[in-house]
Amino acid sequence: MADLIVNGGKPLSGTITPSGNKNSVLPILCATLLTDEPVTLRNVPNITDVEKLLRFFAEQGSYVSWNPAACTLTVCHKTFDTAQLSGELPAGMRSSVLLFAPLLQRMGSLRLPTNAKGCSLGIRELDPHLEILEKLGARLSRNGGQHSLTLAQRFRGARHWPDYMSVTATENFAMAATLAKGQSVLINAASEPHVQELCQVLVGMGAQITGIGTSQLVIDGVERLRGGEFTIHSDHHEIVTFLALGAITGGEVRVRHSLPQHFDLIGRAFAKLGVAIEHEGDTARVPAGQRLAVAAPFTPNLLPRIEAAPWPYFPVDLLPCMIALAARAEGTVMFWNKVYEGGFGWMHELAKFGAHIVVSDPHRVTVFGARPLHPTVVDAPYIIRAAVALYMVAASIPGQSIVKNADTIRRAHPNFVENLRHLGAEVEWRE
Numbered sequence: 001m002a003d004l005i006v007n008g009g010k011p012l013s014g015t016i017t018p019s020g021n022k023n024s025v026l027p028i029l030c031a032t033l034l035t036d037e038p039v040t041l042r043n044v045p046n047i048t049d050v051e052k053l054l055r056f057f058a059e060q061g062s063y064v065s066w067n068p069a070a071c072t073l074t075v076c077h078k079t080f081d082t083a084q085l086s087g088e089l090p091a092g093m094r095s096s097v098l099l100f101a102p103l104l105q106r107m108g109s110l111r112l113p114t115n116a117k118g119c120s121l122g123i124r125e126l127d128p129h130l131e132i133l134e135k136l137g138a139r140l141s142r143n144g145g146q147h148s149l150t151l152a153q154r155f156r157g158a159r160h161w162p163d164y165m166s167v168t169a170t171e172n173f174a175m176a177a178t179l180a181k182g183q184s185v186l187i188n189a190a191s192e193p194h195v196q197e198l199c200q201v202l203v204g205m206g207a208q209i210t211g212i213g214t215s216q217l218v219i220d221g222v223e224r225l226r227g228g229e230f231t232i233h234s235d236h237h238e239i240v241t242f243l244a245l246g247a248i249t250g251g252e253v254r255v256r257h258s259l260p261q262h263f264d265l266i267g268r269a270f271a272k273l274g275v276a277i278e279h280e281g282d283t284a285r286v287p288a289g290q291r292l293a294v295a296a297p298f299t300p301n302l303l304p305r306i307e308a309a310p311w312p313y314f315p316v317d318l319l320p321c322m323i324a325l326a327a328r329a330e331g332t333v334m335f336w337n338k339v340y341e342g343g344f345g346w347m348h349e350l351a352k353f354g355a356h357i358v359v360s361d362p363h364r365v366t367v368f369g370a371r372p373l374h375p376t377v378v379d380a381p382y383i384i385r386a387a388v389a390l391y392m393v394a395a396s397i398p399g400q401s402i403v404k405n406a407d408t409i410r411r412a413h414p415n416f417v418e419n420l421r422h423l424g425a426e427v428e429w430r431e
């Protein structure tokens with residue numbers, strides 16, 4: 001556990017190059033298990049989730065060569081030894097669930113872990129994953145309290161229409177269907193940028209997938225996949241984080257490689273809080289000194305709101321950054337988390353700064369902004385972006401605040417403190 005010691009109240013200004021997207025690199029790393037050929041990845045973020053997954057691969061005998069400073073890595077699973085796999089998968093990260101399809105494909109059986117959970121956002125369901133794998137030919141069995149999946153030979157193509165658009169369940173479907181016998185169709189597929197990126201990498205490895213980026217994926221199974229070289233895209237969560245930090249402290253922040261094609265709705269969410277984001281080519285800029293104020297809707301008596309739901313809605317992982325901005329903005333705005341039932345459990349920590357938030361129910365909170373805030377000590381939950389949001393508020397208040405247990409940020413944002421200092425922040429880790 002490590003705490004962030006923050007001396008806030010200074011505008012953060014400068015230019016940042018964002019790192020690769022955690023939620024892209026992790027499924028892509030899991031997909032490398034689908035081939036015996038080497039795969040090289042570029043723009044790999046130096047984060048603890050990647051470290052854990054690579055350690056897991058190395059423990060099973062895979063070749064792993066990672067140069068964190070150069071952000072490149074090569075893995076090859078030709079020497080992966082199924083006999084060595086014992087016990088649990090990497091813990092504390094949701095992406096462990098993405099090992100289900102490739103490990104089943106490689107090993108023919110898998111004991112289900114109990115720890116395929118990441119951020120404490122609520123129940124992280126396994127059922128949609130099991131439904132998909134069973135639909136594609138795996139068998140689920142129970143022996144006492146232990147559940148196992150087995151797969152005879154290879155997956156077989158099938159049509160599936162799950163209850164909701166799940167990011168990781170869609171990714172498991174794509175990985176399993178890619179090497180299945182025959183055609184598979186997923187209706188109600190998730191289409192987040194990282195889901196699209198995994199599918200594009202699978203295509204680069206020889207998979208046949210159509211409908212990428214839509215809610216229906218059609219996958220014609222192939223006999224084998226090959227290796228290759230791929231570059232991980234920038235992390236839109238990190239891009240938004242640094243722009244939001246500029247906005248909340250009144251500085252001018254520029255972010256390179258800013259994926260402007262993903263920004264229409266995200267830009268509108270910023271605008272609702274009075275923040276204009278400008279794009280110059282693929283550099284995004286938040287101009288200095290903007291007045292944070294909730295934009296009044298044209299419709300009378302409408303409470304302004306920011307709603308998060310599966311893509312192309314506003315991304316749920318970015319709600320905390322917007323909540324932090326709303327705490328400093330004049331006006332009132334409602335946040336509606338249509339995904340998680342446990343995403344707002346940290347509102348009492350935000351309130352310690354003096355923020356006024358009313359939690360209506362597990363999915364909705366209303367922030368009454370522009371209350372006088374003061375520095376304080378807060379405890380970050382095991383939610384990456386909640387820790388980031390608590391830091392954002394601390395950075396906007398003159399004086400010393402402490403964000404305890406903020407090291408969950410290292411799961412997704414490499415060199416976080418170094419980047420902040422580059423922007424002029426006074427902040428350090430206390431281990």
Ligand SMILES: CC(=O)N[C@H]1[C@@H](OP(=O)(O)OP(=O)(O)OC[C@H]2O[C@@H](n3ccc(=O)[nH]c3=O)[C@H](O)[C@@H]2O)O[C@H](CO)[C@@H](O)[C@@H]1O
Pocket residue numbers: 023026094095123124125164165166167168169190310316317338339340
């Ligand atoms: C490693 C990884 O990629 N993790 C991401 C992935 O997690 P993950 O794939 O676990 O998230 P899911 O898309 O499955 O959704 C999470 C939970 O939200 C609920 N749910 C979701 C959608 C819906 O329409 N209705 C509904 O009820 C379900 O309880 C579900 O278990 O996607 C989440 C949602 O974008 C992100 O927060 C996580 O960062």
Ligand SMILES: C=C(OP(=O)(O)O)C(=O)O
Pocket residue numbers: 022023092093094095117118119120121317384385412
């Ligand atoms: C929720 C997140 O990660 P995980 O799915 O691993 O919990 C996140 O990246 O914000």
